[in-house]
Amino acid sequence: MSGALPPLRRGRRSGGSDSRELILATARRLFAEHGFDGTSLRQVAREAEVDPAMVHHFFKGKDELFAQSIELPADPDEVLAGVEELDPGQRAEAIVRAVLRLWESPAQHGLVAFVRGTIGSKAKTALLREMVARTILSRITAGLPGSPEEAKMRGNLVATQVVGLMLMRYVVRLEPLASASQDEVVRLVAPNVQHYLTGELAHPTDSQ
Amino acid sequence: MSGALPPLRRGRRSGGSDSRELILATARRLFAEHGFDGTSLRQVAREAEVDPAMVHHFFKGKDELFAQSIELPADPDEVLAGVEELDPGQRAEAIVRAVLRLWESPAQHGLVAFVRGTIGSKAKTALLREMVARTILSRITAGLPGSPEEAKMRGNLVATQVVGLMLMRYVVRLEPLASASQDEVVRLVAPNVQHYLTGELAHPTDSQ
DNA sequence: TAACTTATTCATCAGGTGATGAATAAAAGG
DNA sequence: CCTTTTATTCATCACCTGATGAATAAGTTA
The missing domain is CATH 1.10.357.10 (Tetracycline Repressor, domain 2)
Structure with a gap:
């Protein structure tokens, strides 16, 4: 039970990452399973292993995330x-x-x-x-x-x-x-x- | 601008009241319009002009309220x-x-x-x-x-x-x-x- | 009338929600 | 190298949620 926690991981991760796509994929799955109201941003963030604020960084808000998640299924x-x-x-x-x-x-x-x-x-x-x-x-x-x-x-x-x-x-x-x-x-x-x-x-x- | 507010209306209202039915009717309408997640107890209470705690007094919780609201539509x-x-x-x-x-x-x-x-x-x-x-x-x-x-x-x-x-x-x-x-x-x-x-x-x- | 039960409201809780702004770290561009 | 952009996290906010327990008033019963 060491007192020293691993150094804070704030800041950009080294090595390319595709968090944006990860969030989208997770959002798609959760929206499909639980609907719009039944899915929270924090839940998406948690399952995508990402900070909730990232969702707002990439998308303006829940509505935009939803819109982009369903990416109108082909016209x-x-x-x-x-x-x-x-x-x-x-x-x-x-x-x-x-x-x-x-x-x-x-x-x-x-x-x-x-x-x-x-x-x-x-x-x-x-x-x-x-x-x-x-x-x-x-x-x-x-x-x-x-x-x-x-x-x-x-x-x-x-x-x-x-x-x-x-x-x-x-x-x-x-x-x-x-x-x-x-x-x-x-x-x-x-x-x-x-x-x-x-x-x-x-x-x-x-x-x- | 009198300082004396009307006396607190806590306690049973005089004259029979059918708050229970009122709550049920309101819940039915709101659940139908906004679905389960989209409807809150407080919203039901507000529109039924009743204290939110009444909902818990008459029904054990949101689930029971929902169940009784849809009152299985005839078998x-x-x-x-x-x-x-x-x-x-x-x-x-x-x-x-x-x-x-x-x-x-x-x-x-x-x-x-x-x-x-x-x-x-x-x-x-x-x-x-x-x-x-x-x-x-x-x-x-x-x-x-x-x-x-x-x-x-x-x-x-x-x-x-x-x-x-x-x-x-x-x-x-x-x-x-x-x-x-x-x-x-x-x-x-x-x-x-x-x-x-x-x-x-x-x-x-x-x-x- | 006294005791009990029911209806009603208030105050409050712990927790989840979407959102924002600042701090930090890596990458990209000059 | 320095500067700017981008990605990431933290610490909050204000608000809403469902829930609980106590206080008060009216009705009901003994």
């Missing part, structure tokens, strides 16, 4: 590239494939974080709604036959199916769905998505 | 009553109707809170998974033809569609879906749910 332009040009009759499979590919890419952590953080608060949910409506649905429903109102509803229905699929497979991890192969998932759900896109939307019942 | 037995006895070929409409009815009942606040609180954390998501698998899916897939594995997958697929629908309609509030009538929603999505229950699940493609 929809890229993910849905080519979908618009496809014949509506074949669009469903392309959409489902694109979504599965995205969620099984390195972006997965960030996406889970995004979903958790976004559904947890009313304000953020509103942001999500705007974003989904403008960037994603418009692309999916481009060039559908029928009235614009009908196209919007078709887009909404596609969203219910696709979002439900992502949530159950990647967030809730329901089995056996979570372990099924991409091809199998496409086979199973693409037909229903296609039905929402171009199928006959049930006739208003005559009764009522 | 699945009740909500899905009768679904098991229905012919699988007609089950879809009953399921969708039951879900819509539930979400447009007074339980809605609690349900939104439950979803927000539950998706926000990994641990709670695991609880949700167990609960959904045991209590809901088993009921929905009872008596389906085919292997047990196939029935489980069919149940999973139904879950993707139903959960996606609830999320988009009641949590994200995507339009025009959120404003559609119950009957219209049933007409639009029940056929796809029925397909998951009893339809032909696409043949393994010969290629691959």
Whole structure:
């Protein structure tokens, strides 16, 4: 039990270090696991073995850290590239494939974080709604036959199916769905998505 | 500017009061809007115009308050009553109707809170998974033809569609879906749910 | 009326939170 | 070499969190 502690390690560490990346990686993981509110800067710093003040040195604050952690998971332009040009009759499979590919890419952590953080608060949910409506649905429903109102509803229905699929497979991890192969998932759900896109939307019942 | 402040109001208020219910109602609303972590006891107390300590007087702590706030939204037995006895070929409409009815009942606040609180954390998501698998899916897939594995997958697929629908309609509030009538929603999505229950699940493609 | 129970508030605790500014050490640039 | 920039840590701040125990007032019961 010596009294002399090792000399203070204040100041720059010798030898290059990538603390910034380390912090980001840790933040990504923790945000994905516990959401925005459930993750503290100090927790990130602790697990990255770094002083809490470093987080403020590299990022302006918690918000910026979060923003950079989820590094918007690739813009929809890229993910849905080519979908618009496809014949509506074949669009469903392309959409489902694109979504599965995205969620099984390195972006997965960030996406889970995004979903958790976004559904947890009313304000953020509103942001999500705007974003989904403008960037994603418009692309999916481009060039559908029928009235614009009908196209919007078709887009909404596609969203219910696709979002439900992502949530159950990647967030809730329901089995056996979570372990099924991409091809199998496409086979199973693409037909229903296609039905929402171009199928006959049930006739208003005559009764009522 | 009299020096004499109004006498301290410590002690029981005269006239009956229903602070307990007031706290519960406020908690329900706030949990639904901001989730579990995003809601503090003091915030609940403030908006209920009550001292924070009252919350501890009536409930053991934040966890118990949360638990009582979401007052498990009616057990699945009740909500899905009768679904098991229905012919699988007609089950879809009953399921969708039951879900819509539930979400447009007074339980809605609690349900939104439950979803927000539950998706926000990994641990709670695991609880949700167990609960959904045991209590809901088993009921929905009872008596389906085919292997047990196939029935489980069919149940999973139904879950993707139903959960996606609830999320988009009641949590994200995507339009025009959120404003559609119950009957219209049933007409639009029940056929796809029925397909998951009893339809032909696409043949393994010969290629691959 | 006296004793007891319940409702209500106050004062306070220990601990976690995000944030800031200064001190120190290494690296980079001149 | 000296200067500037960058990385790192420390010591704090003010604030909010959930929680507890005691003080007080009203209702309830004996």
